[in-house]
Structures are given as C-alpha cells and as structure tokens.
Amino acid sequence: MKQLFISTLLALTASAWAQVPANVEVKDAWVRATVAQQKSTGAFMQLNAKADTRLVEVRSPIAGVVELHEMAMDKDVMRMRPVKAGLALPAGQPVELKPGGYHVMMMDLKGPVKAGDVVPVTLVFEGKDGQRSTLDVKATARPLGNAAAAAPAAAANDHSQHKH
C-alpha cells in the first residue's frame, strides 16, 4: 500500500513537471548541415518569451555536448564563448539565435547532419520563480553557406512546401 502511494506520488510529480507550459514561442529553428569529418555545428532559432525567462540548457540526441554560445570580441578577434548564466529572454522581446550571434553549439556529433534532416532539440527554460520547463522543437538542417536564406518571412511558407 505504501509502495503504491509512493509511485502514485512520483507519477503525479512527473506529470506536473511535464505540464509546466514553456512560455516561449520558437520560430524558424534550423541546424547547419555538416560536411565530412565535421564534428560540430550550430542550431539557430527565434525565441519570443511571454514572460521573463532564461534559456538555461539545450539538449539534442545528435550531439554529445550541447552548449549555448555567444560571439564576442576578444582583442580584435571574434570568438565564441559559452553563455554561462543562460540566455535572458525578456517578455515580449524576440531574441534571435543566428550565425555570428547567439547560437546553440552542438559538439561531438554522433554522425553527419544532412540538409533536410529533422533534428530534435529540447530547450530548457527557467522562469523568474526558478520553475523550469522544457520545450521540444524540431530543427531542419539547411545546407552550409545558406545562412542568408534564413529569412524569417520565408519560414511561414516553408512548412506548406515540405511534405512531412
């Protein structure tokens, strides 16, 4: 009886966790396709939070290590570095992860990423109250050098043209 009670409690806790809505809208998520031997790549997207939130963690089954990076000048050289405290997403203010700016760094890739691949990405957000929520998004791989084609306006039409 006690055993049953504990497992019910665990189940309730787990579902409560899963039901916390991620108060963030994600648009136009994509991953840059890789070339042979390439072991890392970047993922990009637009994030729009309804309430002040931070993006604190990103996961993906295609990569051994996933980090949030930013580009910054270091003695006249543009370098990337991890965003340690998470990326702030102020309410109602869209934040764009894009080449040359904030990006999701995927390292230790388990295999090549081909253009057209659909890459599952899990975003972990933390609200002001410390409450965490997750959001699963699907990022489509785009060919290398096609970053300029990442026009947000084209994203809405993208879906109707692809057959899922």
Ligand SMILES: [Cu+2]
């Ligand atoms: Cu990086």
